Amino acid sequence: MNMVSSIYISVAIFCSVVFLAYWAWKTLSWLWFEPKKLEKRLRQQGFNGNSYRPPFGDLKETVKLMEEASSKPISFTNEILPRLLPFLDKTIKNYGKNAFMWTGPQPKVLIQDPELIREIFSKYTVFQKPPNNPLFKLLAQGLATYEKDKWVKHRRLLNPAFHAEKLKHMVPAFYLSCSEMLSKWEKLVAAEGSELDVWPFLKTLTADGISRTAFGSNYEEGRKIFELQQEQAELAVQVARSLYIPGLRFLPTKRNRRMKQIFNEVRSSILGMIEKRMRAIEAGGSRNDDLLGIMLESNLTEIQQHGSKSYGMSSDEIIDECKLFYFVGQETSSTLLLWTMILLGKHLEWQERAREEILQVIGTTEEPDSDKLNQLKIVTMILNEVLRLYPPVVLFGRVIEQDTKLGNITLPAGILILMPLILLQQDQEMWGEDAKEFNPERFSEGISKATKGQFSFFPFGWGPRICIGQNFAMLEAKMSLAMILRRYAFKLSPSYAHAPQAGMALVPQYGAQLILRKLENN
Secondary structure, eight states: OOHHHHHHHHHHHHHHHHHHHHHHHHHHIIIIIHHHHHHHHHHHTTOBOOOOOTTTBTHHHHHHHHHHHTTSOBOSOSOOHHHHSHHHHHHHHHHOSSBEEEETTEEEEEOOOHHHHHHHHHOTTTSBOOOOOGGGGGTOOSTTTOOHHHHHHHHHHHGGGGOHHHHHTTHHHHHHHHHHHHHHHHHHSOTTOEEEEOHHHHHHHHHHHHHHHHHSOOHHHHHHHHHHHHHHHHHHHHHHTSOOOTTGGGSOOHHHHHHHHHHHHHHHHHHHHHHHHHHHHHTTOOOOSSHHHHHHHHHHHHHHHHTOGGGSOOHHHHHHHHHHIIIIIHHHHHHHHHHHHHHHHHOHHHHHHHHHHHHHHTOSSOOOOHHHHTTOHHHHHHHHHHHHHSOSSSOEEEEOSSOEEETTEEEOTTOEEEEOHHHHTTOHHHHOTTTTSOOGGGGTTOHHHHHTTSSOOOBTBOGGGSOTTHHHHHHHHHHHHHHHHTTEEEEEOTTOOBOEEESSSEEETTOOEEEEEEOTTO
């Protein structure tokens, strides 16, 4: 071997050693030095929690407690946090409100002070949505996940689709979807009453509503997209409950392959809808008054006004927004209706009060319009109380890009901020001794009076990033509830097992079995 070859080999070995040493240091820093530094700073700020244990932190215990909690139902109670998030519940009991937990090497810091949460929601460019595991992007991206300028652009382009006047035109679609569901119930419910698990029907109802209002198609045409997105959501929950390891998404595991396959199928289906609509628009046809049509019109107008496609959304971005319509819209509306029916099946006096109001304001056969739906004061009180006790999302998360002052504390970059909505909305100091009880009367004079001016009720978020579809969800819920209550009385079945479960939304683990009875005036 000559001297030149020896030099090359020596250099190669040296570079390899340096490379391996660099990545060893980076890994050690990620798994030990950085987490311990963050832990020290958090304790200095008055936060407490378990000491960091590499590499999983509290993840193993979190998974174990969740498996135990979900192994059986609970007695009927609205204090559901111990079942939903048992490790979070345990952490608060052990360390108080100012606590932190570990998911791998990242600390999750609990913020429960209402005014600090208001500040977080207000400063939305500073406190940003946490980046999802890259595999989550296969489920849905869009307005809910974007930040800064991209979020501003998409919010501006999508606002017209959710304007109150546009939503009025969607009420007939809600009516048609609910009529179809009630026709199915007519065949299944005997005159003397029958037990029915309403959960699958409510999911179908809201998926149908999304299909009609978003794309002008019926549920049968949108069924494939809906079912694929449901499967994708279940796979995404599995991803969320496992430790995130960079690069793992590139491995051809069974789950990764299936998620990518679903992504491609859904993209192809929605792209077909968009291209068909664009051809109709270019041919001078109607743009339709559904969400897709309004969105495409808003997008085209923006591009034409500025003379550049960069001011509008790309095809892939439109597809992502459509997927978000399907997923978020269906989940929010179906779970709101579900827990409303369960609670009204438990509290029959409130069911009867709502029915009397519906019959008085709308009547027994008339097709409700948005104006009459908005006159339903008792129904609105009930829906708000359901959202207080069973919000679709039980906690909100935010991240910061640099050390940030919040109130009198300074939060270090690298942490995940958790705001447990479900705890604030059941806090006895803010809501009174009956905070965990179902009492819609507390909303009889509106939300401001119910909260006593405190920042303690935000089921759809708050501030500039408040959920754009909240009025859509409330209008659909009022329509569906009005039609159900004037046709059926119902109560909880003895076979109902109370088992709320936090996935992508708050769902019933074992379904929602009710005893339905047809009303004589129908």
